[in-house]
Amino acid sequence: DGNIIGVDDENVLSQDKGKVKLLESLALPGDVCVIGDGYTDYELREAGVASRFYAFTENVERPKVTSVADHVVPSLDEFLFLNNLPRSQSYPKxxxxxxxxxxxxxVARQAFEEQxxxxEFLKGALDEDELIEKIKDVTILGIRSKTNVTxxxxxxxxxxxAIGAFCIxxxxxxxxxxxxxxxxxxxAPYSNTRSVxxxxxxxxxxxxxNVVTKSNGMHEGKWDKSANNxxxxxxxxxxxxxxGHIGTQLSVIGEALGMEVYFYDVVDKMPIGNAKKLKSLDDLLRIADVVSMHIxxxxxxxxVIGKREFELMKDGVVFLNLARGHVVEVEALVEALKSGKVWGAGVDVFPYEPKTNNEPFESELRGLPNVILTPHIGGSTEEAQEGIGHYVPERLLEYINNGSTTGSVNFPEVQLPLLKGSHRLLHIHTNVxxxxxxLNNIFAKYNVNITGQYLKTNEQIGYVIMDVERSYEDGFIDEIKNVEETIKFRMLY
Known part of the structure; x- marks a missing residue:
């Protein structure tokens, strides 16, 4: 039935302080390190038969054990790293x-923890000083739109x-x-497009x-069954x-609803379907019944949209801003709404937005009729956020574990093969x-064989990736790091 029915009395480990007795009988020379998750493992250190005790917390963490440990190690790789012993990873995760x-x-947190x-996971944004305090020992930062990384x-x-922006x-x-x-x-350039x-x-x-006005009236007990406005x-x-991604998809759906679609973009874009590209923003503002911001x-x-631009629009225009708060002059929008120039507005983004849900929202737009205000939730659907939660960590993990920069907005894009049987050197340098x-002269000097080499550059930096055989002389890595133009260097294996 799974019950203990006996014990081997001759086995020293069945006895009180059995581990201590066994280790004493072995009479091991040199330093003895003990790694374990139980108090009886610590007793080896307490009895003086081991010089150091490492509390192993990968499977279970016991406060009674960690409180007496010389070191706490969440993985075997951490133990090997601390003792400079051969290991499977260049650096413990x-x-x-x-x-x-x-x-x-x-799912983003889960993706990193599984590896x-x-x-560390925080619900709110941090201001500059708070982030400076938090970021000193951080290797990867994940943010959305409210945290400014200056x-x-x-x-x-x-x-x-690396930084992951969990947004567009x-x-x-x-x-x-x-x-x-x-x-x-x-x-995440695509993941929340559909939601917006x-x-x-x-x-x-x-x-x-005119649903907003009708609905508000109903809540006040007003029955206004009419087709007016x-x-x-x-x-x-x-x-x-x-x-861009959002504008083009909105173009397709607008056309499917029977609308005539016009667009203006500073970059030359191919129209989709029957959409028409206009030569200037002014031309678009003069013609549109609905103006929707997607810059x-x-x-x-x-x-970009201020008093002058509202004056160019048709009387009774509908105005939407689901882009960024500062692209529209709020005071000018308020004036246009009050004058009737703008019949109704939907605003999802604001020049200043509360950092957490506990902070009050203040805006001149509050209380105006026929105005839909939403708390920057354009991309906040379960589907979009889960998609972003998968997509951004995938890119970050590729970069951390492999060196690939696919999807980076500021690095040269390099898609690298899986690392097999080599050490991978990642060298980021000023592009001169x-x-x-x-670098090749250093390889020649130390007679290091290169099994794979990749180079991509942009205007600011160069990114060289070199796969090399595992054996090389002391001093080789230091010399690579000390190349004058080096910005950052990493090694993976």
């Missing part, structure tokens, strides 16, 4: 700290190698500073049909400011002529 902010989807990384933050992040935009990250410091940035588009379509229909979207002109958050796009020659 348990020593790599990952900081995830802004309540990213739990043994040390993950140059000052990056200057205080000596261990940071990356304007909250100083990409130039990140690139200068050899920090790869990844985002669906919200835009829903708000557009509700505003044109209620219209179909069919036949209306949809004007898209920006024709990124770069500084040049601040107040002659670096590859310098």
């Amino acid at each position: 348990s020593r790599i700290k990952i900081l995830l902010l802004e309540n990213v989807h739990p 043994g990384f040390n993950v 140059r000052r933050v990056l200057e205080n992040a000596p261990r940071l190698i 935009g990356t304007n909250q990250i100083d990409l130039k500073a990140a690139t200068e410091k050899g920090i790869a940035v990844f985002n 588009v669906e919200l835009a379509v829903g708000e557009m229909i509700m505003l044109i049909r 209620s219209f179909e979207v069919r036949g209306k002109k949809l004007g898209l400011v920006g024709y 990124d958050g770069r500084k040049d796009n601040k107040n 002529p002659g670096i590859l020659a310098k």
Whole structure:
């Protein structure tokens, strides 16, 4: 029945302090280290037959054991690393700290923890000073749109190698500073596109049909059954400011609803379906019945829509901003709504947004009729967030474990084969002529055989990946690191 029915009295391990007696009988020379998860393992250290005790916490963590340990090791690789012993990994994953902010989807946390990384998860955003304090020992940072990663933050992040933006935009990250410091940035350019588009379509229909005003009246006990100021979207002109992933998909759905679609983009884009590209923003504003913003958050796009632009629009226009808060001058939008120039508006993004759900929302748009306000939830559907929660960690894990930069917004894109039987050297350097020659001279000097070599550059940096045979002389790696133009260097095996 699984019950213990006897014990081998002759086995020393069945006796009190049996482990101590056994180790004493072995009379092992030199330092003896004990690794275990139980108190009887510590007793070897307490009895003086072992010089150090390592509490092993991969499977179970017992406070009584960890409190008396010389070291706490969450993995065997950590133990091997601390004692400079041969190991399967170049660096223990348990020593790599990952900081995830802004309540990213739990599948992201799970993806990192399953591989043994040390993950800290916070629900809210952090301001600059808070992030500087947190980031000092962080290797990978995961954020959404509210946390700003400034140059000052990056200057205080000596261990940071990559940032994952769990959203489409990356304007909250100083990409130039990140690139200068050899920090790869990844985002999720497609994962929440459908969610944003669906919200835009829903708000557009509700505003044109005057549903918001009717619904608010019903809550106040007013029964207003009439067709006044209620219209179909069919036949209306949809004007898209920006024709990227979201703009193009909204274009397709708008056309399917029977709308005429027009767009303006500073970059030449091929129209999809019957959409028409206009030569200027002014042309689009003059013609559209619905204006929908879908541009990124770069500084040049601040107040793209202001008082002048609202004056160019048709009387009674419907206006949507699901892009970035600062691309629209809020005071001008409020004035246009109050004057009736803008019949209704749907706004999902704001120049200042609360960092957490506990902080109150303040805006001049509050209380205005026929205005739909949403708390930056364009991409906040379960499907989108789970998709992003899978996509961004996949890119980050590829980079950490393999060196591949597929999907990076600031690094040269390199898709690398799996590492097999070699050491992989990853060298990020300032993009100036002659670096590859310098590196190859070092290889020749130390007679190191290269089994694979890859190089990609952009305007700022070069990224060289070299797979080499495992045996090489002392000093070889240091000389690679000390090449003058080196920004960052890593080694994988």
